[in-house]
Amino acid sequence: MKNLSIFIFLSFFCSSTFAFQGQEVKNEEEISNQIQELLSGAESSIIGYNFDSAIRKLDSSIVLSRSINHKRYIALSSNILANLRYIKHEYDSANTHIKRAIAIQEEIGDNIGLAYSYIQYAKILDLQKKYSEAQKYLDRAEKIYDKNNNQEQLGLVAINRGVLALHRGNDYSDALTHFRNAEIYLENSDNKYEKSRLDYYRSTAYLLLANLDKAEESAKKALDLAHENGFAGVMISGNRRLSAIHEAKNQPDEALAYLRKSMEAQDSIIYHLNDVELGREASAMYGKDALKNTLSALTLQNAEQEKSLKVNKLTTILSVALITILSLLTLSLYKNNNLRARANDLLQKKNSELTIAKENAEKASLAKAQFLSTITHELRTPLYAVTGLTHLLLEESPTENQKEHLNSLKFSGEYLLSLINNILDLNKLEANKVEVLQTTFNLKRRISDVLVALKNSADEKNTSIHLNFDDSIPNKLKGDPLKISQILINLIGNSIKFTENGDIWISVFKLKQVDKTVYLAFEIKDNGEGISKEKQKAIFENFTQGSTQINRKFGGTGLGLSIVKNLLTLLNSEINLESDLGKGSKFTFELRFEALDNVAITHAKPTKEQEPVALSNDIMIDKRILIVEDNKINQMITRKILEKNKVICDVADNGTIAIEKVHNNHFDLILMDIHMPGISGIEATIEIRKFNEEIPIIALTAVTLDENLDEFYLNGFNDIIPKPYKTEEFFHKINRYLAASAKTPV
Structure with a gap:
């Protein structure tokens, strides 16, 4: 098959060369158009995994480019050829081609082509696990595209940054951030192939983060684009990814079905390529036979009988071999059928067990939610008596001894109420009973209300709170103000608890605005106790704090940050933490809102209606x-x-x-x-x-x-x-x- 491919390539090469020599009158513009068609066709063939066709077109484009000494096309042909070798995992050959492309583009000052080659070289280095070098070439490409404000190519850089983060395996959330940036860049692009790659790798990131529903959603989006446009590689990989997702979800039937689809797609491509090659081989053979008939008709007649005997003998041998193969195949299919039947029975049995287990787990979860809702409500009534009577007794001039005991009782009541509220919030989040509302609100006023509510707590710790609010943020936003308040109360309250005689900075600024959609960044920073590196991931889990010593010193239930993480997940965002022990902490997250007007908040002094009023x-x-x-x-x-x-x-x-x-x-x-x-x-x-x-x-x-x-x-x-x-x-x-x-x- 390899020799046949070489033969076809040489034939195509010679015919192209002779055709080129026979058409000396063809001008440079016509040749340039022909080169562009060959390069476009080569890229389409690579996407469809038709590599032999791609190689022929690329070799022809290089011959034509050299004939008119067009170095940019030579470099572009080498770039696409490097991509083909990269897909076939022939990295040495891919390196040779991409380096040749980069050298030519640097020589002629083709910055746009050079940036494209930098991306391709980064992809090759990534799969060779040379991550630092790959990062360097992506930075170079981004610098060129950023200077030219090329949104689509910046999206390609962002995709490959995300893939690089996945392969490094150190921060899958960082990969998702790059993929979100890529989605924004590619929003108005028609490049459906890169969009399908984006959704495929995003499903990989969500799978690694165990967010199976989002992983499945992204994989299906990638597969839909691949089916619509014939992206063979994405079809194979996308079905395989969905198989892995359903396996992680303990859905063996679906996993097996997607795995079969992946194998069928792969077999279909291999069959198509083999069918093309066999057709070419037959065509070449028939042409040779016709030539022999033309040159020696009499010799052919004399040799016909001998040839017929040989054919009959060969036919007999082939028939016996075919019958043997068919018999073995039938036996193999019979055994495979039995194995498959047994496997299906086992899968059905396991599936039934998993279904029962799932139903039992759902019942237990429902019972837990109902129990927590009932018991916390019942706790509130006697707790009201405790806090109310404590307040009354404190106002009746108690002795210093009694006052100390009553203050302790008041603190215990407030602590118990906080615990009840946190358990209820977490219970509703875990039971998926919390819905995202869309109402109009003023974000700055909402944050001011939160700061007023937390002022007494900050004053007790002698801690100053500073608000830095971006004036370009519209007055009226559409979103869920209560959940934003919950997030800020928990984060700022957490900073207050761990910051004494210090400062807390709350910053809100606009990242960008696309039409009526506003992207905002939130930052809560303090100079308090800080969190050690080994404890930073664990603190977002239920009932978890930095350490036993911290729990004894500062108190708390360890639920606040867990609630924040769950609420941000509900709002399609993530919480990020930077902290050093003894130097403070910084929490950041991003949210998206709909802007109902474009009027920014001014620096004018708030009116009396906006200021908190103390009534006697x-x-x-x-x-x-x-x-x-x-x-x-x-x-x-x-x-x-x-x-x-x-x-x-x-x-x-x-x-x-x-x-x-x-x-x-x-x-x-x-x-x-x-x-x-x-x-x-x-x-x-x-x-x-x-x-x-x-x-x-x-x-x-x-x-x-x-x-x-x-x-x-x-x-x-x-x-x-x-x-x-x-x-x-x-x-x-x-x-x-x-x-x-x-x-x-x-």
Whole structure:
């Protein structure tokens, strides 16, 4: 077969040369067009794995290029030939061709061609495990393309940087970052082959990171492009990648099916190539026979009988050999069939066992989620009594001894509440019950609210918080503000906990904006305790902290960073950490939003409405507040807290009584529990709103609130205070609504 290929190549070469010599009148422009067609055809043949055709076209293009002394085409032909040898893993030959291309391009100053050759050389060096050299040539290519603002080629550089990171095996997340950059660069490109490569290698990265769903999604995208455009290599590799993904998912039937598709694609290519070669061989043979008939008809007639005998003898031998081969093949197929049947039975049995195990695991997970939801709700009611009574006792002039014990009790209650909230958040994330909402919000104001909430904690640690907010970020963004608040509260709270007498810097800046899509980078940096290198990956796991000593010194549950990681995964992002022990830590992540306007936040001084306003408790004096609560202890605690501020309180044990009292009496504000015997707090609020739309109604409840609070507001509530609450938040919200109701200027 190899000799036949050489023979065909020589024939093609000679015929091309003679044709070229016979057409001396052909001008240089026509030859240039012919070279371009040959090079384009060669690249298409390489993508389709038709290597012999590619070699013939490349050799012809080199002959034509030399005939007109066109060095750029000679270099480009060498570059494509290097790519072919690279695909066939003939690295020495690939090195020779690419170095020749680079030398010519440097000589003639062809920077664009040189950058393309640098990428090709980097790919060859990568597979030879010469990673540092490969990185150097990618840097050179990027410098040229960046200068010319060539987005598509910058995308190719980013893809190969990602592949290089995968092969190094040290940071698969870094590979994903390069692939995201490549996707942005190639967004408006028609280069479907590189897009299919991008999705294939991205599926590899997700598989290595055990993110199997995203790995499958990317592999299928690569395979769809390959099928549409006939990218043979991607079809073979893509099916093989999907087989590995389904094997990792414990789905043996799907894994086997994709493996078969990969083998069928490979066999199809091999069969096609062999069929082409056999056709050429037959054509050459028939031409030779026809020539012999023309030269010696009489000799052929005399030799016909002898030839016929030889053919018959050969036919008999071939028939016996064929029958033997068919018999062996039949036996082999029979045995393979039996083995396959047994393997299928075993796979079905294992699949059934895995299905049962999966169902049991799902039931256990559901039971765990329901148990945690129920038990944490039940814990909130007595915890409200603990925190409320502690607050009352602290205000009754306790002795120094008693005050110390009460402060310890208050701290323990707040710690227990934090633990309950973290467990609930993590439980919802793991049960996939958290949905991403899309609402309009002001990011700077949202961050300011978070900083106000954390100010007391920072002051206790004598730590300063600095905000650096990019003024080019639009005022109105569309996204999920609550999840952003959760992420920032956990990250900034973590920095506060480990930074004493220090500084924390929060930076938000715009990476880029494509149409209405804004890409923002967030950075939370401190100069606190820091995290050792060996502990940096573990701290994002559940119930994990830097060390036992850190846990004893600073406390905490070890859930905050785990929640951050899960929330960012839900928002299609990742958390990155840089830290040195004793020098502080830096957390960074990126998010994408939809911009609803292009007006940037100015440097003007915030108005009074934007600044946090401290309201005096004096506004509560002689105000009438109705407490709707079925729990007697909670009634007593809420009533005493309010009456200490000279509020006139009334109590309703259920929703029915509350409706009647509001109908017959005047109240300035209502505190409404949600779950009560008879009608619920929501139903009672709906009824009250039918005859009184003005009175402020605040939900005071131990129910854990989902991210979507629309149900409360749509049914007539003005605000929600979850129990157990901090008294500062409790008084702030009540004072705000009393002030608004009385039209008191703030």
